[in-house]
Amino acid sequence: MNQLIERRKVTARKEKPDSASLGFGKYFTDYMFVMDYEEERGWHDPRITPYEPVHLDPSASVFHYGQAVFEGLKAYRSEDGRVLMFRPDQNIKRLNKSLRRMSMPPLDEKLALEALIQLVELEQEWIPIEKGTSLYIRPFVIATEPSLGVRPSKRYKFMVVLTPVGSYYGDQLKPIRIYVEDEYVRAVTGGVGDVKTSGNYAASLQAQRKAEELGYDQVLWLDGVEKKYAEEVGSMNIFFIINGEAVTPALNGSILGGITRASVIELLKSWGIRVREEQVAIDDIYEAAMRGEVSEVFGTGTAAVISPVGALHIHGETIELNNGLIGEVSERLYETIAGIQVGKVRDSFRWVVEV
Amino acid sequence: MNQLIERRKVTARKEKPDSASLGFGKYFTDYMFVMDYEEERGWHDPRITPYEPVHLDPSASVFHYGQAVFEGLKAYRSEDGRVLMFRPDQNIKRLNKSLRRMSMPPLDEKLALEALIQLVELEQEWIPIEKGTSLYIRPFVIATEPSLGVRPSKRYKFMVVLTPVGSYYGDQLKPIRIYVEDEYVRAVTGGVGDVKTSGNYAASLQAQRKAEELGYDQVLWLDGVEKKYAEEVGSMNIFFIINGEAVTPALNGSILGGITRASVIELLKSWGIRVREEQVAIDDIYEAAMRGEVSEVFGTGTAAVISPVGALHIHGETIELNNGLIGEVSERLYETIAGIQVGKVRDSFRWVVEV
Incomplete structure (x- = not known):
């Protein structure tokens, strides 16, 4: 697959938070991945853009009838400096299972995996290195068609955002x-x-x-x-x-x-x-x-x-x-x-x- | 309650659709109602604004953990020109029941009812008059806090949008x-x-x-x-x-x-x-x-x-x-x-x- 184009560059990189204050899902990186779906065109226009607000019509289906699915996985920095992800293919597979059950259109699994990899590669400076920390990856799909009919939406957005997260336990496992x-x-x-x-x-x-x-x-x-x-x-x-x-x-x-x-x-x-x-x-x-x-x-x-x-x-x-x-x-x-x-x-x- | 201020006027009124083509939830009126919630301030800033897109962070809670509730009711134009709503107090009461069950903050019922009434009054030209048609009122509340922690959001939006809807059956009841x-x-x-x-x-x-x-x-x-x-x-x-x-x-x-x-x-x-x-x-x-x-x-x-x-x-x-x-x-x-x-x-x- 071709490189997913960064359509727009961010004007300034955000300051990276202290490892000690990371918590879970509070800070987000500079870029995100977005792809759109329309019934007539299928999934199209995969792109990496600055992390920025989503503009949705107040009648967008996700607000009313809840077609929304997600995944969660992590990227790690190894001691020798490599960037590693744990079984991302399994997350993409499960994402498609979720999409089908919720009457939403499945993704091309190769493209979705490539989106994760390219986004993490671009944002690898955001991977924290302290023990137990990681870069959490959140792929999600939401229904965006502006209509109040109770039926599957005809438009969706697939997005991937990244958030550096702290150690779940601090120094050691705690029951x-x-x-x-x-x-x-x-x-x-x-x-x-x-x-x-x-x-x-x-x-x-x-x-x-x-x-x-x-x-x-x-x-x-x-x-x-x-x-x-x-x-x-x-x-x-x-x-x-x-x-x-x-x-x-x-x-x-x-x-x-x-x-x-x-x-x-x-x-x-x-x-x-x-x-x-x-x-x-x-x-x-x-x-x-x-x-x-x-x-x-x-x-x-x-x-x-x-x-x-x-x-x-x-x-x-x-x-x-x-x-x-x-x-x-x-x-x-x-x-x-x-x-x-x-x-x-x-x-x-x-x-x-x-x- | 005071009048809910129209903070901004629309620059041009939308053209009203033909009664025959209304369908359900396809066209929306010129204005909507919005009110915000933050944990520290409670519900605040009730206002009527132009109908326009909502800008949400990609990590807004509604996209991931689905805190979203809604209601549906209708306003009608009587033959002698009055504007009537059917049991709106019951919808507001049920909305609060839904909010509580979903760990979301309940609304002041009087204020919420007043919001519906003032918005419908402002938009009454949008009420279609043909038999079986009406102005459908959609109050809804969504979780807007940008955070991926699995817990109740600390921010919400209560919104009300209006959509003229056609007759469900056409001319007569159909089994x-x-x-x-x-x-x-x-x-x-x-x-x-x-x-x-x-x-x-x-x-x-x-x-x-x-x-x-x-x-x-x-x-x-x-x-x-x-x-x-x-x-x-x-x-x-x-x-x-x-x-x-x-x-x-x-x-x-x-x-x-x-x-x-x-x-x-x-x-x-x-x-x-x-x-x-x-x-x-x-x-x-x-x-x-x-x-x-x-x-x-x-x-x-x-x-x-x-x-x-x-x-x-x-x-x-x-x-x-x-x-x-x-x-x-x-x-x-x-x-x-x-x-x-x-x-x-x-x-x-x-x-x-x-x-």
Whole structure:
């Protein structure tokens, strides 16, 4: 593919923020990628432009009927100065899955990947280098047709923005406290819980607030039908280590198939640890924990990679796990994946793409 | 409340479209209403401005995490020249319910109602006068904070736009064909199906497309848990007339509480027709229809008021209802509500607000 033209240069580069103050998604780089879709022309006019406001008609479909999907992945600077991305092809593939489910037009996967690579290459000075930091990449597609008819929009914008982000944990992994939510429901089979669409996140905010008010960090969602089976933690997938085996909820149509989740499964198997993807009844977890058989629980996701769980609140009771410490498996997974991401651990699965 | 200032006048009024070509939500009037929210200041700066594009940062929360809610109602021109709105207080109340569920800040209900009234008053020349036409009012609130953190936005915009809309049916009521959807699910108790948030609509598009491809006009959603009970039709509520009684799904937490639905219930009761709000098993409907006990089925909503159903596709079979004709109750409801809306039928419930 040709180089995506920078149609306009920025007049002045922004000042780069201190690594210590990065947080998540607060600062944006100088450029972004944009491409338009019209029913008659298909996707067209891919371009890199200055990062600048989007002008939309007040009746643009995204404001009213919520056709919006996104992805999230990271670029890292290795110690020897290379720029690395972790499994970007998987994000593009999932973006297309989301687009199709939401009646939005899929992207050419090669072109979309090339857009990410060229934008990151152009903006590589923005990649922070301190341990745990990275350049977060946010590809997203929104419906832009100015019409209030309830039907798929005939116009869309695909955009990619970049934001340098801080270490999720500071210096070390810190176990989180989880509230098992049995009132609010995130998604149900036949719905859109297995794709990354904006409405899933808006719908989760109230339960997240409730968990925080009760002194927990995140919600563990249960299935919407029987409210018996574990689904996801906040916006991460969840794993339980029980009697030395890993158990994680199967992708049943209401759970997002995480790319970190898939990578964790591959790694565990390569280490000879059995992984069961199945229905996970929360009461079985409770009983196994009571018998001392649950040695570790952890979430997996792009933001934190591995997020150890130190406490689970189930039906009015709080179970402390592994004495609030990081488990062996969690630590090994974190060190391995985070190591592969920055080029410090050998990438035997060929997960890393060099920009 | 003071008059909402027109901060800037439009330089030229737009040309008004032909009544015959109005359609739904294609043309917008010259002015709109806007008010901003910031966490520190609350809702502030209510104003009427020219209808113009919204400028948002690419990281504005609405594009990524979908905090967006809306309402829809209509203004009518009566034969004697008055401007009438139908139960706008109910829309504002429901808007606040939606805002709270989506972790968004509620509005001052008086101010919001006043915004609608003043904007419609200013734009009253845009109200079409042909039978069945009206000025559709679309209040909506979107999250505008530029941040990718998954949490409630700290900034919002409340906007109201107006669009002249054509007659839903042309000259007369036309029965629609309904596909009972048993694969896709709209919502489940504990989710957000009982509020008017954008994600519900995006999530419904695929099933709607499937129904159209199979030769039906709309989907009848079943509950997401057992896929046994009727919930809504497309974006309308549904009523069945069985043995002379009206039956409609109870508001169970996954169904939107329609304002037309509430009005229909009040009217039917005032006519001495018994109304049962309860769980409605689709198999019971099927059997009642087979026994010839279902005399009418109709949807209720702002767009069509009353939408008679001529055919129901259930589990592979299509049931024709009332020989594809409009039922007596449907017709009487339509004539009464549409009559009250345009000031032709006495408004004994005080539903109409004169601008």
